[in-house]
Amino acid sequence: MPDTGDILRLENLEVHFPIQGGLFDRVLGRPAGVVRAVDGIDLTIGHGEIVALVGESGSGKTTVGRVITKLAQPTAGRLLFEGADMTSVRGLSALRPYRHHVQMIFQDAYQALNSRHTVFDIVAEPLRSLRLVENDAQLTERVSEALAAAGLNPPGDFFARFPHELSGGQRQRVVIAGALAVRPELIVADEPVSMLDVSIRAQILQVLVDLRDKHNMALLFITHDLPLAWLIADRIAVLYLGKLVEIGSADEITFNPRHPYTVALRDATPQIHTDADRSKLPALQGEVPSAARVPKGCRFHPRCPLAFDRCRQDEPPAIEVGPQHLSACWLAN
Numbered sequence: 001m002p003d004t005g006d007i008l009r010l011e012n013l014e015v016h017f018p019i020q021g022g023l024f025d026r027v028l029g030r031p032a033g034v035v036r037a038v039d040g041i042d043l044t045i046g047h048g049e050i051v052a053l054v055g056e057s058g059s060g061k062t063t064v065g066r067v068i069t070k071l072a073q074p075t076a077g078r079l080l081f082e083g084a085d086m087t088s089v090r091g092l093s094a095l096r097p098y099r100h101h102v103q104m105i106f107q108d109a110y111q112a113l114n115s116r117h118t119v120f121d122i123v124a125e126p127l128r129s130l131r132l133v134e135n136d137a138q139l140t141e142r143v144s145e146a147l148a149a150a151g152l153n154p155p156g157d158f159f160a161r162f163p164h165e166l167s168g169g170q171r172q173r174v175v176i177a178g179a180l181a182v183r184p185e186l187i188v189a190d191e192p193v194s195m196l197d198v199s200i201r202a203q204i205l206q207v208l209v210d211l212r213d214k215h216n217m218a219l220l221f222i223t224h225d226l227p228l229a230w231l232i233a234d235r236i237a238v239l240y241l242g243k244l245v246e247i248g249s250a251d252e253i254t255f256n257p258r259h260p261y262t263v264a265l266r267d268a269t270p271q272i273h274t275d276a277d278r279s280k281l282p283a284l285q286g287e288v289p290s291a292a293r294v295p296k297g298c299r300f301h302p303r304c305p306l307a308f309d310r311c312r313q314d315e316p317p318a319i320e321v322g323p324q325h326l327s328a329c330w331l332a333n
């Protein structure tokens with residue numbers, strides 16, 4: 001993994017949403033509660049590094065991606081890009097340079113693409129809106145380059161096509177090409193292959209890894225799928241109910257997990273364990289509870305088969321359990 005320092009740093013990042021209650025609360029302008037979607041996370045991504053953010057639905061991982069791409073505003077904490085504090089930067093023109101460097105790939109390619117635009121116009125749109133080209137020849141060259149990098153060859157064959165004329169895999173490649181066209185330094189990919197056939201997934205993952213290898217592009221890969229995270233990532237961060245509960249190298253998190261939640265995710269996926277590795281813990285039951293009702297103490301305790309009294313009272317800190325491997329569990333050591 002090429003490592004030349006951090007490109008992105010999240011410091012104690014929080015995203016809380018107020019819940020509006022009944023009429024009385026609304027008249028008084030009083031929130032009825034707070035959804036703690038992201039609740040104080042620290043995370044770094046290095047130049048050319050692939051970090052996977054793993055968690056179930058409701059864990060807050062998409063909200064983290066939206067904050068990084070400036071589609072959501074944090075309630076507290078800091079977002080640093082190349083050392084510059086971007087937390088409070090807002091507005092189209094102020095964000096233009098940032099959007100040039102940081103792009104997002106969405107899960108649902110069909111929704112992400114404007115069905116009335118051709119592939120050429122879809123990929124050209126960020127180049128035009130960020131004013132990154134000076135003439136039509138440059139525009140055609142950059143669109144061709146992005147389509148080719150996303151594996152759509154020969155690029156000219158796709159220029160005049162509309163999204164409905166493409167397969168699911170080709171549509172996702174167009175989404176990737178749109179993000180690549182501006183030559184970003186960091187891409188946030190939110191479940192980019194979860195809606196694709198298994199046979200297409202490997203090809204799309206390979207496109208993303210190639211981009212890192214050729215252009216030293218960093219990637220935050222958001223997924224619920226631990227085996228996929230292991231396949232693509234250098235490091236894996238596990239998110240539960242708005243908190244990072246474990247972080248470490250992809251191999252450590254996958255084959256030596258130290259948090260019961262990560263163990264449960266690993267046990268649920270036979271692709272990455274043998275029966276000998278499998279823990280004797282019962283399978284994970286139920287779903288992530290609402291972020292409007294975060295339990296006291298360790299937030300995983302209502303689902304944790306190992307919970308004991310202290311877990312219901314005190315929130316465990318992240319403890320170093322190996323080189324660059326942190327786990328937030330009282331039993332981690």
Ligand code: SF4
Binds near residue numbers: 301311329331
């Ligand atoms: Fe389970 Fe307690 Fe560890 Fe939380 S701190 S994961 S409840 S053992």
